[in-house]
Amino acid sequence: MPKICSLQEAVANNLHNGDAVAFEGFTHLIPHAAAHEAIRQGFKDLTLIRMTPDGIYDQMIGHGMVKKVIFSYAGNPGVGLLRRFRDAVENDYPHRIEIEEHSHAAMANAYEAGAAGLPCAIFRGYLGAELTRVNSNIKSVVCPFTGETLAAVPAVRPNVTFIHAQKANKKGDVLVEGIIGIQKEAVLAAKRAVVTVEEVVEDFEGVSVNACIIPSWTITNIAVVPGGAHPSYAQGYYARDNAAYLEWDKISSDRTLFENWIKDEVLSAAPEDFERRVAHLRAAK
Structure with a gap:
């Protein structure tokens, strides 16, 4: 059974300098809170893996944590460029990074191969x-x-995968509902897996027909972080924060604005802040 612990403990126990790490999510359930905790803990020389890198990889690259990115498509969803990513590739700022770009089909198949060993x-x-x-x-x-x-x-075989999901039950199984990308395969392919969830429940009820249940034996740690996918959305809990994605384009376009944002919104923040950020986006229960 995976240990339910704080996000700080889950990240510290499972992520190490030099690791290949996947923070996976597709359109929604993107593990922003987990990535911010990794930034706060100051990891270095990471190889980031993701089908669709967006703001969290832009932030980690801009903060100087990354040596390589293995990916397919990189962009600020619905807005445009990842400006910190582009600055690193074009200008070696804050340092040079290596990129390995693939198609979506290649990344999906690579994760599946990793999951199959x-x-x-x-x-x-x-x-x-x-x-x-x-x-x-x-x-x-x-x-x-x-x-x-x-x-x-x-094959893609991360040292550790982080995902966000709606629920975990008391047995340590995890429920993912809505658009499901490659989260299941990313967990199965990894040596260690951490899941942040909106809540822990006694058991799952009224599960939708397209839901995915990730069994407890595939997961190392679970951390309860309400709002942990913000500014992406969590179906049944809160909507996508479109304004935050637009704001990120402005912030990321300027090195000083970016550094000030990281200091104020990540380094000086805490996992609990994510619940406040989604208060105005909460779905009616």
Whole structure:
């Protein structure tokens, strides 16, 4: 059974300097609170993995925590660029980072391969793709049965994965409802997994037909952090904070504004602040 503990303890116990780490979420349930705790604890030389890096990776890159990013698509959702990410790539600020860019299909298959304990993912894709010119980890193999040429990429196997979810039960199982991206596979592929949740309940009731239940044996620690996905949304709990995404474009476009924001909104903040941030976005129960 995973240990239910504070977010500070969960991050300190599971994340280490130099780790390959995934903070996964797709459109909603993005683990912002967990990423902010990682920033507060000052980890360095991280390899960040994510299908769709957004603001939290922009913040971690801008704060100088990152040596490499393995990803597919990077942007401020619905707004535009990740400006701290771009500043690091184009200007080596605050230092140079390595990037390994893939398609969504490649990343999804790489996570699935990692979850299955396989060394690589093999799939149809990348025919004529420009990414093959800049990513040496995109290979091709010939099917021994059909002779078809297929794409191959290394399996993704993080040292630790962080996700956010709606609920955990007393047994340590986790319920994810709504849009489900690659969270399940990211947990299964990782050596350690931490889940932040909106609440812990006795057991799950009225579960929707597309829900995903991640069993307790796949999870290392659970931390209760209401609002922990803000400014993304958590279906059934609070809406997406569109204004925060627009504001991030302004903040991230200026190095001084960014550094002041990190100091005020992350380094001087606490996990409990996330509940306040979503108060005006709460769904009617």
